[in-house]
Amino acid sequence: MIDYLREIISGTWSLFVGLGITIRFFFQPVVTVQYPHQTLPMTPRFRGHIELVQDEETGETRCIVCGMCQKACPSNCITVNGEKREGVKGKVLTEYTLDFTRCSLCGLCVESCTPKAITFSKDYNLAGLSKEAYIFDLIAELSSLHAHTKLIPSGCKKCLEAKN
Amino acid sequence: MTVDPEIIRLLAFLVGVIAFAALNAAYLVWLERKEAAHIQLRIGPKEVGPFGLLQPLADGIKLMTKQLIIPAGVDPVLFRIAPILVMVPAIMSFVAIPFSDTLVARNLDLGLLVIFAFASVNVLGLLLGAWGSCNKYAVISAARVVSQNVAYEIPMLVTVVTLVMISGTMNLTGIVDLQMGGFWHWNIFNFSASPLMPVAFLIFFVCMLAETNRAPFDMAEAESELVAGAFTEYSGMGFGVFFMGEYANIVIGASVATILFLGGWDCPFGLFPGVHWFLVKMYFLIFTVIWIRWTYPRTTFYGLLNLSWKILIPISFVNLILTSAMLKVF
Numbered sequence: 001m002i003d004y005l006r007e008i009i010s011g012t013w014s015l016f017v018g019l020g021i022t023i024r025f026f027f028q029p030v031v032t033v034q035y036p037h038q039t040l041p042m043t044p045r046f047r048g049h050i051e052l053v054q055d056e057e058t059g060e061t062r063c064i065v066c067g068m069c070q071k072a073c074p075s076n077c078i079t080v081n082g083e084k085r086e087g088v089k090g091k092v093l094t095e096y097t098l099d100f101t102r103c104s105l106c107g108l109c110v111e112s113c114t115p116k117a118i119t120f121s122k123d124y125n126l127a128g129l130s131k132e133a134y135i136f137d138l139i140a141e142l143s144s145l146h147a148h149t150k151l152i153p154s155g156c157k158k159c160l161e162a163k164n
Numbered sequence: 165m166t167v168d169p170e171i172i173r174l175l176a177f178l179v180g181v182i183a184f185a186a187l188n189a190a191y192l193v194w195l196e197r198k199e200a201a202h203i204q205l206r207i208g209p210k211e212v213g214p215f216g217l218l219q220p221l222a223d224g225i226k227l228m229t230k231q232l233i234i235p236a237g238v239d240p241v242l243f244r245i246a247p248i249l250v251m252v253p254a255i256m257s258f259v260a261i262p263f264s265d266t267l268v269a270r271n272l273d274l275g276l277l278v279i280f281a282f283a284s285v286n287v288l289g290l291l292l293g294a295w296g297s298c299n300k301y302a303v304i305s306a307a308r309v310v311s312q313n314v315a316y317e318i319p320m321l322v323t324v325v326t327l328v329m330i331s332g333t334m335n336l337t338g339i340v341d342l343q344m345g346g347f348w349h350w351n352i353f354n355f356s357a358s359p360l361m362p363v364a365f366l367i368f369f370v371c372m373l374a375e376t377n378r379a380p381f382d383m384a385e386a387e388s389e390l391v392a393g394a395f396t397e398y399s400g401m402g403f404g405v406f407f408m409g410e411y412a413n414i415v416i417g418a419s420v421a422t423i424l425f426l427g428g429w430d431c432p433f434g435l436f437p438g439v440h441w442f443l444v445k446m447y448f449l450i451f452t453v454i455w456i457r458w459t460y461p462r463t464t465f466y467g468l469l470n471l472s473w474k475i476l477i478p479i480s481f482v483n484l485i486l487t488s489a490m491l492k493v494f
Contacts, residue, residue, distance in 0.1 A: 008475055012366070015460070022203050022459040031205045 042122040047105050051121040052142045062117035065091040069109035077102040100134040177269040181258040188415050189408035190220035196454050203458045230400035239296040246293025247402050250409035253282035257416045262337045264429040264439040275336040287313045294394035305393030308383040315469055319476035320371035323364050326487045327424050330357045340428030350427040358487040365425045367480050372417035379457035418449035
């Protein structure tokens, strides 16, 4: 009889303890990020698709068209082309295409790049309607980071601008 | 030609009661989703309107535009009539509930009896809907609903009998009038009638959860075991009406608990009694009902019946005997 009552009382008390825990959570601030409206800053080690690095002094690409990245790529998804121009030392980059449909994000191209002209982007909003949308023209993307925006939900233009 | 004012009053209350029930059903879904979200550190509905306040409207439109599928094998009459049988008694019960000393559709002398009579019909609606569906999950759910409601009706009614003995009336306005004048007069703290009154309130509250098939007693609709239980075969507004009936029943349960134990429209510290106090207490109880749902996991069926037959019924009888002894002695 005593055990019966003790079990009832301790059981009821445990129910109130449980309610106490949930009500504390109820008044805590929410932890979810409202994704299309808010985004978290990406970590520095995030590996997105590669992008060309803008040189701080010239504002141009640092690429010397050596073709090492193209050779290093195990999936053959990088196409680099350049030409000689009058009065310019070295080659000038005319085409840098990344076929992202085949890229495995291994990063061998970034490692092999001697002038550190390519790096991983922080772009993860990669939804598209066609396969062709994933053949990125990285030169166009470098000259205007907004060239890419048609693929990106409206809320994330901000994070691109922040990156810029 | 003059219109009888009684008829106008009747129509006004009819429209008011249906609007109140429907509005509550819609916005309690919103409250449930918001509260569940915040307990889980989420935000909940927020896109439709400010704070997601138009979400119930969007849900309603979605449910109404859905096709009403009536499966080939069902009992056509029972299948169609069951959602109405759940909704109508819930709305009928509102007739007897006094929201304040003047705001009551019909001040019945046997108001308490009327509410409990209609509350039992709710189970019949669920049973018929489940049986008419000819679905194995629905039938299992129906069997559970009936045994659960039989088990929990007993402690609930024994507790109510205790209160009727204290009050000496079944008129709900009369019961509240006896509790006027501050929270120490409320039945939940009426220690002169029985020292077990807070326990009686707990018993009533637990039984109310079980009667309205709310978690942790939602055996009728145990999604993880029975798909959706009695509602498995229902689609569109058929399902919607079942749901509105369920929320209307929660409102009824919270209202009755407020009237019986928490002094109805009485202010806790004796100032400005009125309908607002009734609504504050009622919505606090409803908040607690939702809070409980998002705290405890679903009980097993045996646990549920053991709780009723081995704990709630003996304690409610002890309370009944104690109260009658105290009433006789003092």
